[in-house]
Amino acid sequence: MTGNIVFTAEHLRSVVEHFLKQPAFAWDVETVGDHRGTPALNTVTWISMATHGMTVVIPCGHPLGTKIIGTTKEPRKDKTGKTKFFTVPIYEDPPEQLSIGTVAEILRPLFFTEGITKIAHEATFDTGSITKYFDGEIFPGPYDDTKVIMRLLDENTAQKDNGLKAWTKRIFGAEYDHENVGKRVEIHPFDKVAHYSYMDALYTWLLWLQKFPRIEREGLTEAWKVDVDLIPVLTDMRLNGAHMDVPSLESTQEEMGSRMVLQEADCYRAAGKEFNLNSPPQKQKILFGPKAEGGQGLKPWKQTDKGGWSTDADVLASYPTNPVCKALLAYADTHKLLSTYINSWLGEPGNPKKPCLITDGFLYTEFQQHGTVTGRFSGRTPNLQNIPRPDKPYGKLIRGAFDALPGHKLVVADYGQIELVILAHMLGKGKLYDGFMHGVDPHTAHAAGVLHKKPFITKDGGKDGGITPAERQKYGKTLGFTIVNGAGWKTIAETAGVSGKEAKKIQEDYDTEFPETDRLKIKLIKQAMSVSGVPYIRTPILGRKRRLRGLFSDDYGTRGYNERQLFNTMIQGGAAELMKLALIRVYWALKEQVPEARLSLTVHDEMVVMCPEDKAEAVRKIVIWAMTGGGIQDRVKVPLNVDCKIVDRWADAK
DNA sequence: CGCGATCGCGCC
DNA sequence: AAAGGGCGCGATCGCG
Numbered sequence: 164m165t166g167n168i169v170f171t172a173e174h175l176r177s178v179v180e181h182f183l184k185q186p187a188f189a190w191d192v193e194t195v196g197d198h199r200g201t202p203a204l205n206t207v208t209w210i211s212m213a214t215h216g217m218t219v220v221i222p223c224g225h226p227l228g229t230k231i232i233g234t235t236k237e238p239r240k241d242k243t244g245k246t247k248f249f250t251v252p253i254y255e256d257p258p259e260q261l262s263i264g265t266v267a268e269i270l271r272p273l274f275f276t277e278g279i280t281k282i283a284h285e286a287t288f289d290t291g292s293i294t295k296y297f298d299g300e301i302f303p304g305p306y307d308d309t310k311v312i313m314r315l316l317d318e319n320t321a322q323k324d325n326g327l328k329a330w331t332k333r334i335f336g337a338e339y340d341h342e343n344v345g346k347r348v349e350i351h352p353f354d355k356v357a358h359y360s361y362m363d364a365l366y367t368w369l370l371w372l373q374k375f376p377r378i379e380r381e382g383l384t385e386a387w388k389v390d391v392d393l394i395p396v397l398t399d400m401r402l403n404g405a406h407m408d409v410p411s412l413e414s415t416q417e418e419m420g421s422r423m424v425l426q427e428a429d430c431y432r433a434a435g436k437e438f439n440l441n442s443p444p445q446k447q448k449i450l451f452g453p454k455a456e457g458g459q460g461l462k463p464w465k466q467t468d469k470g471g472w473s474t475d476a477d478v479l480a481s482y483p484t485n486p487v488c489k490a491l492l493a494y495a496d497t498h499k500l501l502s503t504y505i506n507s508w509l510g511e512p513g514n515p516k517k518p519c520l521i522t523d524g525f526l527y528t529e530f531q532q533h534g535t536v537t538g539r540f541s542g543r544t545p546n547l548q549n550i551p552r553p554d555k556p557y558g559k560l561i562r563g564a565f566d567a568l569p570g571h572k573l574v575v576a577d578y579g580q581i582e583l584v585i586l587a588h589m590l591g592k593g594k595l596y597d598g599f600m601h602g603v604d605p606h607t608a609h610a611a612g613v614l615h616k617k618p619f620i621t622k623d624g625g626k627d628g629g630i631t632p633a634e635r636q637k638y639g640k641t642l643g644f645t646i647v648n649g650a651g652w653k654t655i656a657e658t659a660g661v662s663g664k665e666a667k668k669i670q671e672d673y674d675t676e677f678p679e680t681d682r683l684k685i686k687l688i689k690q691a692m693s694v695s696g697v698p699y700i701r702t703p704i705l706g707r708k709r710r711l712r713g714l715f716s717d718d719y720g721t722r723g724y725n726e727r728q729l730f731n732t733m734i735q736g737g738a739a740e741l742m743k744l745a746l747i748r749v750y751w752a753l754k755e756q757v758p759e760a761r762l763s764l765t766v767h768d769e770m771v772v773m774c775p776e777d778k779a780e781a782v783r784k785i786v787i788w789a790m791t792g793g794g795i796q797d798r799v800k801v802p803l804n805v806d807c808k809i810v811d812r813w814a815d816a817k
Numbered sequence: 818c819g820c821g822a823t824c825g826c827g828c829c
Numbered sequence: 830a831a832a833g834g835g836c837g838c839g840a841t842c843g844c845g
Contacts (some may be wrong), residue, residue, distance in 0.1 A: 322837095441840050443824055467824065475825055499826060502839055535835060539829085546837045549828035558827095582829090644829095644833080651832040658833095723832050731834040735829090739835095767829045767835090 168357050169221040170260060175269045178212075178219050182273050187280035187307070188214035189368035192289045193348045193360050195224075197518060200544060201527045202291025203402045207263055208348065209356060210270070210293070211364035218368070220361040222353070223263040228255035229354040254352055267296035274302040282307040284327040284367045287398045287529070294402060306394040309370045314533035315383050315390070316374060319710060325533070331366040334373065339366075386707040389743050390532050396750040396762065397530050397540075403761045404525035405547065405565055406773065408812075412505060412521075412564040419501045419557065426494040433486040434459075440494055443467075446474040449487060459487055500557045508545060520545060524568075530765065532743070536728075538707050538736040539767060548766045553814035563814035565764075565771075572779040574760075575816035576786045576807035577769035578742070580605050582647050585737035586680075588799045589703055593679040594618070599801035606639030609646075612676040613638055613669050637661075642673060646680060647734050649727035684730050688714065691729055700729055702736035704744075704798055709736065741795065741803075742768060749789035757782055764813075771813060779809045 169175050182188050190212045198204035208224040233253040274281060274297070283289040286308040294301050313330055314320065324333075331337050339362040348356045378387045431437045436457060438445045451472055452458025461482055463472035476495065479488040508526060510519035520526055526545070534541025542548040550565075551558030567573045578584070583605040587596045598608030603618045610630045611618040621629030630639075641659040644650070650658075656666035674681055691698040691714055698714040701707065709732040713725035746765060753760045753772070760774035760782050770790075774782045789795070791803040808816045 439841080441825095443841080445841095469823070471824085473824085495825085499839080503827070503837095507839075534837090537835060539835065541836055542828095543837060546828085549826090549837070551827065552829095648834040649832065650834090653831085654833060719830085720832080727832070727834065735835060738829095769829085 167217075167219045167361065169219050170258065172261065172265060172269060175221065175261065175266065178217065179269060179273045181217050182212065182214055183276065183279070185214040185279065187282060187371075188212055188273075189282040189309075189364050189371055190289065191283060191360065191363040191367060192292050193345060193356065194292055195347075195349045197515075198522065198527075200288075200529075201522075202288060202294070202398070203404060203525075203527055204522055205292055207292050207296065209360040210266060211360040213364040213368035218361060218365045220357050220364070221266055222258075222260045222357065223266045224260065225257050225353055225356060226349055227352055228257045229352045230255045231352075257353055263296055267293070271297060277303045278305075280305045280307050282309065282367060282371050284309045284363070284370075285531075286311075286394045287401055290394060290398045291401050294398070301395045301398055304391070304395065306391050307371065307375070308391060308394060308533075309367050309374065311390045311533050312371070312374050312378060312387065315387055315707065316377055316381065317710075318536045318538075318708065319712075322534075327363060327366060327370070330370055331362075335366065335369065337362075337366070381708065382701075382706060383708065386538070386702075386705040386740075389705055389740070389747070392747050393532050393743055396746050397532060399750065400762045400764070401527065401529055403763055403773075404527040405763045405771070406524055406568055407508075407521050407526050408564045408566045409509075409521055409524060411560075411566075412509065415557075415560040415564065416501070416505045416509060418560075419497055419505065423494065423497045423501060426490065426497055429490040430487065430494050433490045440491065441498065443471070443474050446491065447472050450474060459485060461485065461488075497557070500551055500561065504550065504561050528764070535739075536709065537732045537739060538702060538705075538743075539739040540765065542766075547764055550766075550813075553817050559814050561814075563812045565813035567773050567811055570776055571773055572776050572809050572811065573763070573813060573816070574772040574774060574779055574782045574786055574807065574809055575769065575813065576772075576783075576790060576805050577816075578738070578790065579804035579806055580643070581738040581741065581768045581803075582734045583643055584799060584801055584803060585703060585734050585741075586647065587801045588737070589733065590679045590683055591800060593677055595677060596679075596801060602802075606635050606643055608639075609642040609673075609677075610635045610637075610639035613642065613672040615672075615676075638669065642669070646673070648731055684726070687729060687733060688726055700733060702740060703733055704737045704740035707736060707740070738768065741799070742770075744795050744798070745790040746770065748792075748795065749786055752785045752789055753782065756785060783807050783809055 169178060192207045193209035194205040195208050196206045209222055211220040231252045232255050234250050235253055236250060286306055290301060328340055340359055344351050344356060344359040378384055427440060430440055434449050438449055448458060450459050450461050451463045454460040465473040465478050467473045476492060479492045482488040508520045511517040528545060528547040529543050530540045532540055551561050553559045553562045587599045590596050594612050595605055595608050598605060598618055607620060608618050614630060614634060616630050617628040619629045621627055621631055625631060637659050641655055645655050652663060652666040652670050655669055656663050687700055691700040691711060697710045697712055699708045699710040711725045711729055713721045716722045750762060757774060757778050759778060760772050763773050764771040772782055772786060787805050787807050790805045796803055810816050
C-alpha cells in the first residue's frame, strides 16, 4: 500500500491522469477540527480515491507519524473531579505532506470534469467538506452515493447498520476498522489512518460496482436519479446554514430558564419533596406510590412499551385536579423546549463536549435524503425539522430566532395540504378529488361529506347548506390525518373531541361518502402482495419501493400495522418526492436567475430561502414556479397549491 | 466513562 | 374487533 500514498505533486498529477481516463471513481475525506462534522467549518486532512486499476490516499495535514518514540503521562479529570494519569504514546513527526491547497489545485480538473461520475458514501458530507478548497464552488456532476443506493435497495436497514463499515462487513466480510479511527483521525498514527482512508475509498468503489446495477434491475432509476440530483442541492443547504438572531435566542434562554426554576419549585412544593423531575421511575413513585409513603396515590392506567406505568403528558393531563401533575406538565414543557432547542444549540461555554452550534450567526444542519423509510428527508445534528411551531408561545420565540441577514429577507413557501393532494391524485375521482378540481379545500370537502352538507363554508350560519368553520376544523381536519395515517375511532374521538359512538359514526359515514379510499387501500395491498418475494409497493411519483414483510403476517396487529404503513408510505412518500423535485428546480433556477439567493431549510412540505431584500419578489416567483409550475404540476392530477411569504423571521410565515 | 436502551416529545 | 404514519434527540439509567 505504501506506493499508493501520495506525497508529491508529480505523483498526484500522474494519479489524476489515470483517473481522468475512467468513467467514474469513488472518493472519501477525513476531517478534523472542533466542527469536524460540519462541512462548512471542518478541515480536510486526508482524501482517498479509488477507480478501476488504482486506489490512492492523499494525506494533507495529518499531525502524527507512525513510529512510537516514547510515552508520556497526561492528566485528565474524571467526573468527580479526581485527576487521573493516562499513558499516551508519543509519535515521531509526520512525513512531509502536500498542502490541501496544492492537492485541491491538482485535483480540480478531475472533479470539475463533467461526465466523470464522482461517488461517495454520504456524498453531501464529502462534497461539502471539499467545496471550501474549490473556492466555494460545488463541483459538477454526475454524482453518486452508495448510501443512497443501499437505502433504495433496502430502505428497512436500521440507521445504525447503514454506514460503510456495516455494509463492507455484511457484503464483503471485511472489517478494517476496529477503533473507529474516522471519529478522530488526528490521534492515530499515520500508517493506520492511511490504511483506513484507503479502505474507505476502495470499499465505496467496490460497493458501487456491485450494487449500482441493481438500481436499474429493480426499476429504481427515476427515484435514484432524483436522489443524486439532490446531492448538490443538499450540499448547498448544508453549507449555507440558517441565520440566527443569537441575542434574541439568548434572551429567550434567560426568560425560559428563570421560568423553569419557578416551575421546578412548584413541583417540589406540590409533591412535598425534591426528586428528579426528568426521571420516569421517580415520577412513577411520586404519582402512583401510596400516600403513606409520600406518593400521590394516583391510579395508573397507561403502560409503556416495556410494561411500566407511563408518566407521559397524556397521563399527567388525565389528573387535572392533581397539583403535582399540573406542575410537572408545566415544567416538562419548558424543560423540553429549553434543553432541546436552546441550550443544546448555544452550548456550554468552557465545556468542549457541549460546543456552541452557531458560528458567526449561522446554525448548520444536515439533511439526509436516505434518512427515512418513506423517502422523506430526515434532519440531524441538530434536527431543524422539529422546531416548535410559531403558534405556540415558546415556538414563536424559538422560530423567531431564525432571521435574515441585514438587508435580506426570508422567502418561506409551503405546499398546502400536500398529503391530501397526493391522496386525491391517487384516487382520481370522488368527492375529495372533485373538491380539489373545483378549488374546495380538502377539510371542507371531508367535513361536508360526513355531515351530508354542501362543500363550502357557510355564510349564514348553515341555512345555505354549507358547513361552519368549527365543523371544518372538528370533522375535516381530523379526518385529514386519520385517513392518511389509518387511525381508529378512538383516535378520531380523542382528536375531534367527540364520543366514541360519534367517532364510529364519522368513520362509517366516511366510508359511504368516500368509498374510493377503501377501494384504493385494498387495491394497493393486493398489488403489494401479488409481487414475487417480499411484498412491496411503489410510491406514486417516483416509484420508490417500500418493502413490507409483515403484510402476510398471521398476526392481526402486525398485518394491520403493515397495511397502514403501506398506505401512509404512498402518501407521505409521494409528497416527499414532489418536494425533492421542487428543491432541485428551485436550486437551479435561483443559481441562474438570482445567484445571491440561498436555500436555507426544508421541512417536509416547506422551504426557506434567504435573499437580498430587493430580490425577494423575484425569488418568490421562482419558488412558486418551482413548486407548482409545469414539469411538476404535470405529475399530479389535482392542482398544487403553495403559500409563499416574504418575511424577516421564520416565525412570521404562519 | 462510554454506550445503548428506554421513555418521552418536538415537528410534518 | 381494532388500528397513528414518519423522524431525531435530551435525560436517565444500567451495563461493561
